[in-house]
Amino acid sequence: MTPPRAKKSTTPPTTRARLQSVIKESRNIMRKDAGLNGELDRLPQLSWLLFLRALDEVEEEREINDPTYTPAVLGKYRWSVWARDDTTGEPLLTFVNEQLLPYLRELRGSGRPGDPRDTISAIFGNISNRMLSGFLLKDLVTQLDSVDFASQDDVHTMALLYESMLKEMRDAAGDSGEFYTPRPLVRFMTQMVDPRPGEVVMDPAMGTGGFLxxxxxxxxxxxxxxxxREKVQHGIRGTEKKSMPLLLAQMNFLLHGIDHPAVAHANALANPIADMRRDGVDVVLTNPPFGGEEEKGIQEHFPAGMRTAETVWLFLQAVMARLDKRKGRCGIVVPNSVLFDQGVGARIKGELMAKFNLHTVLRLPNGVFAPYTPIPSNVLFFEHGPQDEQVWFYEHPLPEGRKNYTKTKPLAFEEFAACADWWGGRTRDGRVETEQAWAVSADSIRESGYNLDLRNPNRPDDLSHRPPAELIAELIETEKEMLGLLEQLEREIKAFAV
Structure with missing residues (x-):
C-alpha cells in the first residue's frame, strides 16, 4: 500500500539571508558527523539530498498541473513522505541505507533518453550515505527541507545556494586537476554558436551542465x-563519467526547467568513432578535460594514425564525428598545446580543416580559469563545410590595468561586448582587422604544419601566446648576450688585476 502523502511544506519563500543561514547550518551539521571528512565528502552528501528535495518539489508541481502525470519516485521513498515524518536516529539510517538508496539505484524506466527513472538510477548507482549519525542526518534533512523550490522567484533565490555549492566543489576539486568553465565564457560561446529550436545540442564532457x-x-x-518549445526540451544531450558532477548537473537541469535531458553516465570516448558519427548532433559546446590520458582500449576506438593518450585530442575527434552526419557546428575550449602540437595533433588539425571550416580562434588571456589552472586557453569555433580562405584570430584583452584574472577578480561577460560586435552575426559578415583581430590564410596554416599558435601582429608582445620555439630562441639569444657581457667583464677584471 502506498503511504499517505505528507503535507506539503508551508515554508515561506526563501530569502537570501535565510538561504545563507541554511548553507551555514548545513555545513555545521555535517562537520559534526564522524563519517564526513572534508568538502569532498560533505558536498556529495549535500548534493544528493538537495537533488531529492528539488525532484520532489518539481514532481508535486507536475502532479498539480497534469493529473495524468506519474512521478518517478513513489510512495514512502518520496522526500515529502520520509523526510517530513518523525523517524530519526538508527531507524532513519537503516531506512536510508537499506531501503531508500537501493530503491533509487534499482529504478527502471523505459530506456528512452530522458526517462527520469533511468536517470535517477544512473545517478544513484555510485551514491552512498556517508553520515554515521541518524540524528545529525535528520537535522540536515530538516534544514534542507526549509529551502523552497516552489515558485520561479524562489528558484532564482536557490541559484545562490547552487552557485555556492559549485564554488565549494571547484575549490575542493582543485587538487585533483578538475576545473569548470566560467559562466561568462559559457554564455559568450553559446551566443556565438547560436543553437536554434529544433537543433540537438551536446556536451560530451558536461560536468555540471553549464553549456547545456x-x-x-x-x-x-x-x-x-x-x-x-517541446523540441527544445528534447534537444539537450550530455555525457559525464563522474557521479558528483552528474548529480549537480541533474539538479541544475531541474532548477532550470529542463524536463527531458538525454544524459548518460559514461565516458563519451568509450564508443567506436563510427558509432559517434552515426549518432550525430547539430551543435557541440564543450570544455573537455585538459592534460588527461585515456587507456589503450579507449584509444583503439579511433583511427590508427589518430590515436593518442591525450584526452583533449580524442575529444576533438569525437566532436568532429558527432557533427559530421548533421553538418553541425562547434565551440570548444582547448589548451595552447592543441594550437602548436605537431605529429598526431597536426594530423587531427589537418582533418579538421579538411572537413570543417575553422573560422575563428579566440585567444584567452591568463587567469580565465584561475585559480584552478594557469594553462593559457583558447576557443576553436568551426562548422561543417569547406574551409574559408582565411582563419580569423581574436585576442581577448585583459581589462585595462590588469595583468591577470584572479579568483577575486574573474572574467566578466561584459568584457566580450567588443568581440560580439566584431563577430558579424551568424554569417560573420563585415569582419575587419583591429588591435585584437587579425586574419591568417588557411594555406599558410597548412604549410606551417597546422600551427595555430600565432602572434597578434597588431599588438605588443604577449608572452602567454607566443610560440614556444620562438620564446626559447629568444631566451637563448638573451643568454648568449649575457654570457658575452660576463666574459667581457671577466677580461676587464683580469686586466685590472695585472
Whole structure:
C-alpha cells in the first residue's frame, strides 16, 4: 500500500539571508558527523539530498498541473513522505541505507533518453550515505527541507545556494586537476554558436551542465510556438563519467526547467568513432578535460594514425564525428598545446580543416580559469563545410590595468561586448582587422604544419601566446648576450688585476 502523502511544506519563500543561514547550518551539521571528512565528502552528501528535495518539489508541481502525470519516485521513498515524518536516529539510517538508496539505484524506466527513472538510477548507482549519525542526518534533512523550490522567484533565490555549492566543489576539486568553465565564457560561446529550436545540442564532457543550461535558455528565448518549445526540451544531450558532477548537473537541469535531458553516465570516448558519427548532433559546446590520458582500449576506438593518450585530442575527434552526419557546428575550449602540437595533433588539425571550416580562434588571456589552472586557453569555433580562405584570430584583452584574472577578480561577460560586435552575426559578415583581430590564410596554416599558435601582429608582445620555439630562441639569444657581457667583464677584471 502506498503511504499517505505528507503535507506539503508551508515554508515561506526563501530569502537570501535565510538561504545563507541554511548553507551555514548545513555545513555545521555535517562537520559534526564522524563519517564526513572534508568538502569532498560533505558536498556529495549535500548534493544528493538537495537533488531529492528539488525532484520532489518539481514532481508535486507536475502532479498539480497534469493529473495524468506519474512521478518517478513513489510512495514512502518520496522526500515529502520520509523526510517530513518523525523517524530519526538508527531507524532513519537503516531506512536510508537499506531501503531508500537501493530503491533509487534499482529504478527502471523505459530506456528512452530522458526517462527520469533511468536517470535517477544512473545517478544513484555510485551514491552512498556517508553520515554515521541518524540524528545529525535528520537535522540536515530538516534544514534542507526549509529551502523552497516552489515558485520561479524562489528558484532564482536557490541559484545562490547552487552557485555556492559549485564554488565549494571547484575549490575542493582543485587538487585533483578538475576545473569548470566560467559562466561568462559559457554564455559568450553559446551566443556565438547560436543553437536554434529544433537543433540537438551536446556536451560530451558536461560536468555540471553549464553549456547545456545556457543552450536551453538561449533556444527557449528563440522559441515562438509550443511545438518549438517541446523540441527544445528534447534537444539537450550530455555525457559525464563522474557521479558528483552528474548529480549537480541533474539538479541544475531541474532548477532550470529542463524536463527531458538525454544524459548518460559514461565516458563519451568509450564508443567506436563510427558509432559517434552515426549518432550525430547539430551543435557541440564543450570544455573537455585538459592534460588527461585515456587507456589503450579507449584509444583503439579511433583511427590508427589518430590515436593518442591525450584526452583533449580524442575529444576533438569525437566532436568532429558527432557533427559530421548533421553538418553541425562547434565551440570548444582547448589548451595552447592543441594550437602548436605537431605529429598526431597536426594530423587531427589537418582533418579538421579538411572537413570543417575553422573560422575563428579566440585567444584567452591568463587567469580565465584561475585559480584552478594557469594553462593559457583558447576557443576553436568551426562548422561543417569547406574551409574559408582565411582563419580569423581574436585576442581577448585583459581589462585595462590588469595583468591577470584572479579568483577575486574573474572574467566578466561584459568584457566580450567588443568581440560580439566584431563577430558579424551568424554569417560573420563585415569582419575587419583591429588591435585584437587579425586574419591568417588557411594555406599558410597548412604549410606551417597546422600551427595555430600565432602572434597578434597588431599588438605588443604577449608572452602567454607566443610560440614556444620562438620564446626559447629568444631566451637563448638573451643568454648568449649575457654570457658575452660576463666574459667581457671577466677580461676587464683580469686586466685590472695585472
Amino acid at each position: 543550461v545556457e543552450s536551453f535558455e538561449h533556444m527557449m528565448a528563440l522559441a515562438r510556438t509550443a511545438q518549438q
